[in-house]
Each structure stands twice: as structure tokens, then as C-alpha cells.
Amino acid sequence: VSKTRPPRITIRDVAREAGVSIATVSRVLQQHESVAAELRERVTAAVGALGFQPDAAAQMMRQTSSKTICCAVRNSSVAEFAAFAHAAERVLRNAGYIMYLSNTEAEPAQEIRLIQTLIGHRVDGLIMARADEESAEVEQHLRQFQGPVVYMDRSPSPRADAVVIDHRSAMRQAVSFLVMLGHRRIALLTGQPHMRPGRERIAGYEQACREAGIAVDPSLILTGTFEPDSAFRNASLLMSKSPRPTALISGGLSLLPGVLGALRAANIEMGRDVSVIAGCDTDLAQLASPPVTAIHWDVRAWGATAAELLLERIRNGDRDTGRQVNLPCELIVRSSCAAPNEAFAYR
Amino acid sequence: VSKTRPPRITIRDVAREAGVSIATVSRVLQQHESVAAELRERVTAAVGALGFQPDAAAQMMRQTSSKTICCAVRNSSVAEFAAFAHAAERVLRNAGYIMYLSNTEAEPAQEIRLIQTLIGHRVDGLIMARADEESAEVEQHLRQFQGPVVYMDRSPSPRADAVVIDHRSAMRQAVSFLVMLGHRRIALLTGQPHMRPGRERIAGYEQACREAGIAVDPSLILTGTFEPDSAFRNASLLMSKSPRPTALISGGLSLLPGVLGALRAANIEMGRDVSVIAGCDTDLAQLASPPVTAIHWDVRAWGATAAELLLERIRNGDRDTGRQVNLPCELIVRSSCAAPNEAFAYR
Numbered sequence: 001v002s003k004t005r006p007p008r009i010t011i012r013d014v015a016r017e018a019g020v021s022i023a024t025v026s027r028v029l030q031q032h033e034s035v036a037a038e039l040r041e042r043v044t045a046a047v048g049a050l051g052f053q054p055d056a057a058a059q060m061m062r063q064t065s066s067k068t069i070c071c072a073v074r075n076s077s078v079a080e081f082a083a084f085a086h087a088a089e090r091v092l093r094n095a096g097y098i099m100y101l102s103n104t105e106a107e108p109a110q111e112i113r114l115i116q117t118l119i120g121h122r123v124d125g126l127i128m129a130r131a132d133e134e135s136a137e138v139e140q141h142l143r144q145f146q147g148p149v150v151y152m153d154r155s156p157s158p159r160a161d162a163v164v165i166d167h168r169s170a171m172r173q174a175v176s177f178l179v180m181l182g183h184r185r186i187a188l189l190t191g192q193p194h195m196r197p198g199r200e201r202i203a204g205y206e207q208a209c210r211e212a213g214i215a216v217d218p219s220l221i222l223t224g225t226f227e228p229d230s231a232f233r234n235a236s237l238l239m240s241k242s243p244r245p246t247a248l249i250s251g252g253l254s255l256l257p258g259v260l261g262a263l264r265a266a267n268i269e270m271g272r273d274v275s276v277i278a279g280c281d282t283d284l285a286q287l288a289s290p291p292v293t294a295i296h297w298d299v300r301a302w303g304a305t306a307a308e309l310l311l312e313r314i315r316n317g318d319r320d321t322g323r324q325v326n327l328p329c330e331l332i333v334r335s336s337c338a339a340p341n342e343a344f345a346y347r
Numbered sequence: 348v349s350k351t352r353p354p355r356i357t358i359r360d361v362a363r364e365a366g367v368s369i370a371t372v373s374r375v376l377q378q379h380e381s382v383a384a385e386l387r388e389r390v391t392a393a394v395g396a397l398g399f400q401p402d403a404a405a406q407m408m409r410q411t412s413s414k415t416i417c418c419a420v421r422n423s424s425v426a427e428f429a430a431f432a433h434a435a436e437r438v439l440r441n442a443g444y445i446m447y448l449s450n451t452e453a454e455p456a457q458e459i460r461l462i463q464t465l466i467g468h469r470v471d472g473l474i475m476a477r478a479d480e481e482s483a484e485v486e487q488h489l490r491q492f493q494g495p496v497v498y499m500d501r502s503p504s505p506r507a508d509a510v511v512i513d514h515r516s517a518m519r520q521a522v523s524f525l526v527m528l529g530h531r532r533i534a535l536l537t538g539q540p541h542m543r544p545g546r547e548r549i550a551g552y553e554q555a556c557r558e559a560g561i562a563v564d565p566s567l568i569l570t571g572t573f574e575p576d577s578a579f580r581n582a583s584l585l586m587s588k589s590p591r592p593t594a595l596i597s598g599g600l601s602l603l604p605g606v607l608g609a610l611r612a613a614n615i616e617m618g619r620d621v622s623v624i625a626g627c628d629t630d631l632a633q634l635a636s637p638p639v640t641a642i643h644w645d646v647r648a649w650g651a652t653a654a655e656l657l658l659e660r661i662r663n664g665d666r667d668t669g670r671q672v673n674l675p676c677e678l679i680v681r682s683s684c685a686a687p688n689e690a691f692a693y694r
Contacts, residue, residue: 093450
């Protein structure tokens with residue numbers, strides 16, 4: 001402690017200045033209900049007059065934490081988000097918090113309404129997958145939010161806390177595996193490149209192509225929303241090309257049903273006619289016929305880690321540096337991939 | 348209005364009795380913060396002495412609604428529960444509420460802790476799938492909960508509000524369809540009979556057997572938890588019987604992955620060797636090979652209806668009669684069912 005620093009103002013000083021008991025000051029700082037308005041005003045005035053340390057006040061205020069956290073995703077019924085929310089809720093519940101679940105429907109306007117609601121409810125922290133990493137308006141509202149924010153697979157800035165998935169290395173593994181089987185025309189279905197999940201997958205795909213000496217063909221990278229319908233349309237489009245790609249990577253959480261539906265509708269047999277890699281490892285990937293080679297990561301660790309990181313931020317408050325946890329992925333090889341079927345591709 | 352009824356006590360009477368302004372009574376009833384403890388006590392005493400109508404008080408209290416609802420399920424990552432929660436959250440959000448999501452892990456003790464937390468947070472209402480309909484302890488805690496409760500596919504009492512699924516008629520449809528194909532040894536995997544989902548499915552199954560003149564064989568009804576692991580074990584057990592059942596109904600929300608896993612592990616081909624009906628209509632049911640005949644109901648309507656029923660209860664407060672909405676089911680026929688393969692069954 002520096003010697004030039006003025007003596008620290010304590011709650012005792014505030015009580016003396018306001019002419020009330022220490023207990024009353026404490027009750028006011030904790031926003032306790034049973035304090036008359038007049039006393040509340042005297043205490044507030046004394047806090048202001050003495051310059052009572054905001055940190056100490058904040059610490060006392062923190063005792064009136066609402067003990068609530070919000071988890072906001074675009075669609076909480078997507079299996080991976082549901083598993084994320086379940087794992088996060090368990091960690092938060094065990095720490096004495098209850099968790100709001102909110103669907104943003106991938107709309108920044110919905111996120112803004114939510115943030116306003118959370119401020120009104122004095123929510124302690126927020127775990128979210130932003131609909132648009134670049135929205136300045138959402139960023140501005142988030143700055144007014146009182147608690148820490150942890151992002152799910154987003155990196156709006158290097159100072160943001162996030163638990164992200166290593167899609168880049170996953171895509172490199174997926175493409176390298178297909179190249180090893182002999183594929184050269186490999187299609188990628190994924191999200192828009194202005195958002196982390198699409199951006200990182202495309203970067204990993206392009207990097208692996210370059211490493212294999214394959215010129216990147218932009219017509220083989222189809223981006224859209226992360227909805228099965230979008231995947232159905234894009235997979236159908238790819239399968240109507242001539243020549244067709246010999247392999248297809250379903251680079252998203254909820255794209256596989258659309259991809260498998262499109263193949264079935266066109267009477268194309270996965271594995272025999274075209275190789276398929278799933279972007280995440282669902283029941284469907286495991287139990288489809290043939291079972292689908294898939295990118296696997298620990299979805300429960302994703303949710304649990306995000307909740308733990310948020311709790312740590314709430315406890316320690318240090319927000320000077322962002323902390324990003326990068327979850328590793330592995331490729332689980334199943335029988336949906338084979339050597340390229342060029343005869344089918346040119347038919 | 349009856350003439351013998353005493354004159355209605357108003358907020359004006361309470362104010363006069365307590366010797367305070369009407370505004371103060373209103374602030375106390377709305378639990379406003381800026382009222383001194385002493386005034387609060389005088390108002391509370393006057394409310395009690397005059398017998399101020401609880402309804403009116405409740406109505407005023409309602410203005411301090413926390414605008415929060417809780418949805419509590421055993422495991423929010425089960426696809427149907429996730430879709431339910433998503434649909435409910437959308438309805439609640441549009442009505443200005445935010446929704447807590449809580450996992451009870453199918454443990455009554457967890458439910459009790461949750462109810463206590465919800466009381467502390469002044470949560471306005473609760474949508475829940477109770478882990479044990481017969482738990483008197485949970486019932487007792489629920490009576491202390493301030494808001495209405497709507498059950499998800501539970502019917503702990505005829506006075507309870509609930510949105511239930513017509514499993515009984517669904518099972519009758521499923522068994523009748525299999526009987527029509529020639530099956531006589533039809534197995535049912537489902538939950539325990541002391542809970543509505545298992546109980547109703549077993550009742551429908553038995554009724555359809557009787558209608559078809561088939562003696563119910565208790566060894567073909569295997570109950571367990573609604574987890575894929577339980578289904579894997581029970582399906583494996585059934586497939587090791589001699590003779591085997593020729594058809595199998597997967598009577599639960601998350602049993603199909605376990606059933607398909609067990610068939611695959613035993614190298615049994617669905618459709619050819621044994622017929623399978625799925626208890627709900629998932630991506631997996633639709634995209635498995637062959638696609639699985641499934642019981643379908645509108646899962647989004649399930650969640651939306653529960654939320655709407657709860658909002659209606661919050662608005663109107665009338666809890667004298669329970670309202671049960673029974674969601675209809677249909678059987679979607681796909682190629683997982685064929686005539687019984689008796690040769691395989693006796694092999």
C-alpha cells in the first residue's frame with residue numbers, strides 16, 4: 001500500500017456522516033427492503049460526500065446478486081445447444097444459480113431486447129452465441145450489461161471471454177482424410193464467413209486444400225444458414241453439378257439431417273456414391289446406414305467450461321484480458337467415406 | 348351478488364384502519380422497497396384485522412410479478428424436451444416473460460430444492476415434468492409455491508393443469524398395425540407404470556392385445572428408465588429370448604438410439620429380421636435405414652400449449668378445476684415394419 005494514498009473510507013465513516021447505524025448503511029448498500037426512503041437518501045448522500053470506495057460498495061452490492069445467469073442461443077432445440085445448456089445449467093445449479101434460457105432466433109434485435117430484460121432482472125452473467133459478431137448495436141447494449149459475458153464459439157474481440165471449438169483444425173483433419181482416400185473435389189457446406197463457425201471452417205478447409213496442392217474451387221463452398229433446410233437445398237445443388245463433388249463435408253451443427261435427406265431424395269447412396277463427413281457427432285451420425293464419419297468434441301465440456309469460466313469472472317471480476325478456451329476436435333472414422341466414385345460423379 | 352354478503356372491504360378501509368395513506372397501503376401490497384418496516388407492519392395488521400379480500404390483495408401483488416417462469420424437466424437435452432422448452436420459451440418471451448430452464452435429473456430431492464429456489468425468486472409459474480407423480484413431499488412443497496403449475500405429460504391429480512400426450516391411443520394404433528401385419532409376439536419397452544407415460548403406454552398396449560385376442564405376455568413388457576442405455580439393455584435382452592418377439596415398440600422419448608444400437612450390435616436387421624416402431628418421431632427415426640415407423644405428435648404444440656395454459660392461469664387465477672389438454676398422436680408408417688419373420692425369431 002502506497003504511503004501517499006489517503007486513508008481508506010470505511011462503512012463506519014459513512015454511518016457517522018449519515019447519522020445512522022452501520023447496520024443501516026449495510027442494509028441500504030444491499031438494497032434491503034426495510035429501510036425508510038429518508039434514511040436511504042441520507043446514506044446515499046453520505047456515500048457520495050465521502051467518496052466511499054465504489055469497489056467496496058460494489059462488493060456489498062454483489063451480495064444482492066440475483067443468483068441468475070442467462071444462456072442465449074439462436075435455437076435451444078438444436079441437439080448441441082441443448083446439450084450445452086444442460087451441462088451449463090448443471091454447473092450453475094451446483095453453484096447456487098438458476099439459469100434463464102433464451103432463444104435469439106439468430107436476430108440481433110431479439111438479442112438487444114434480451115439484454116435490456118437481463119439488465120432489468122439484475123442477471124449476474126450471460127453466456128451467449130451472438131447472432132452477428134459484428135453488430136455494433138448489440139456490442140453497445142452489452143456494454144451496459146452489469147455482469148461478465150462468455151461467448152459460445154464466438155470471438156467478437158480478443159478481449160472477450162469465450163469457449164470456442166477448434167473448427168479450423170477439425171476441417172484440416174477432415175479434408176486431409178478425404179485427400180488420403182483420393183478425393184480432389186471436396187464440397188463444404190457451412191455458415192457465413194463473417195461468423196466464427198463458418199469462417200474457421202472455411203479457413204481450415206482452404207488451408208488443407210493448399211497443403212494437398214488442390215486449387216480451392218469456390219463453387220464447392222456453399223454457405224447458408226445453419227438450418228437443415230438450407231443444407232438440403234445446398235446438398236441438392238451440389239449433387240446436380242457436373243461433375244459432382246466426390247465428397248461432402250457437412251460443416252455445421254444441424255446440417256446432417258438436410259444432407260442425408262437430400263441424398264435420399266436423389267437416391268444417392270452415402271459411402272458408395274459420395275463420401276460424407278458430419279460436422280458434429282450426433283445419434284443420427286452414429287446410427288445412420290452407413291454410420292457417418294464425424295467431427296467429435298466434448299459438447300458437455302463445452303457447456304460446463306463456459307459456465308465455470310463465467311462463475312470465475314463473477315467471483316474475481318478481472319476483465320482486463322479475455323480468456324479463450326479452444327476445445328479440441330477429433331475425426332471419428334466410420335463407413336460413410338470411401339475412395340472417390342468418379343464414375344458416379346460424371347454420370 | 349348476494350344481498351346477505353357483507354360490504355366489500357376496500358384499500359380505503361385498510362388505509363383508514365392503519366392510519367396511513369392509500370398510496371402507502373398500495374406500496375406495501377406491491378412490496379415496494381421504500382416503505383419503513385413499521386408502516387409495513389401496521390398495514391399488514393390492518394389487512395389481517397379487516398379481512399381485506401385476498402383476491403384483491405393477490406391482484407395487487409400480481410403487479411410485482413417477477414415476469415419469470417420456470418420450465419423443469421429431467422434432462423433438457425432430450426430432443427423432445429429441448430423442442431418443448433424452445434416452443435414454450437418463444438410463447439413466454441412474446442408475452443414479456445423470461446424462462447428459467449432447470450434439470451431435475453429425475454430426482455424429487457432436486458425438484459424440492461428447485462421449488463424452494465423458485466419461491467425465493469418470486470417466480471410466477473412453473474411448467475414441469477415431475478420425476479415422481481406420487482411424491483407427497485414434492486406435492487407439499489408445490490403447495491407453497493405462489494404461482495400456477497402446468498404439468499408436462501403428468502397427471503398427479505384430476506385438479507392439476509396439464510398438457511398430456513395420448514400415449515394410450517398411440518399404443519393401440521401401433522399394436523393394431525403390427526397385428527394387421529401378422530405379429531402376435533410384440534414387445535414393449537417403456538417407463539415404469541407408476542408414472543403417466545409408462546402407465547398409459549402399457550394400458551394402450553394391453554387394451555390393443557385384448558382387442559386382438561392376444562394374451563398379454565408380461566415378459567414382453569420391459570420397463571426401465573427412459574435412457575438409451577436402459578433401452579439398449581432391454582432390447583438386447585429381448586433379442587436373446589427364444590423365441591424372440593417379432594416386433595418391438597420403443598415406447599419412450601430417448602429409447603430409439605439404444606434400440607437401434609442393440610440391433611446393430613447383435614447384427615439384426617430392422618424390417619427384415621424384426622419390426623420396430625419408434626415412440627417419437629426424431630431425425631433418427633426419419634433418416635435411419637430403413638426409416639422407422641414412428642408415433643408422431645406436435646412437440647412444438649406441446650410446449651406452446653403448456654406455456655399458453657400457464658399464462659392463462661396467471662392472468663385469470665382460477666384454479667378450482669384442472670384443465671388437461673390431451674395431444675393426439677398419429678402413426679407414421681415407414682419401412683421398418685414387415686410381416687413377422689418367424690424363421691429368425693426361432694433361430
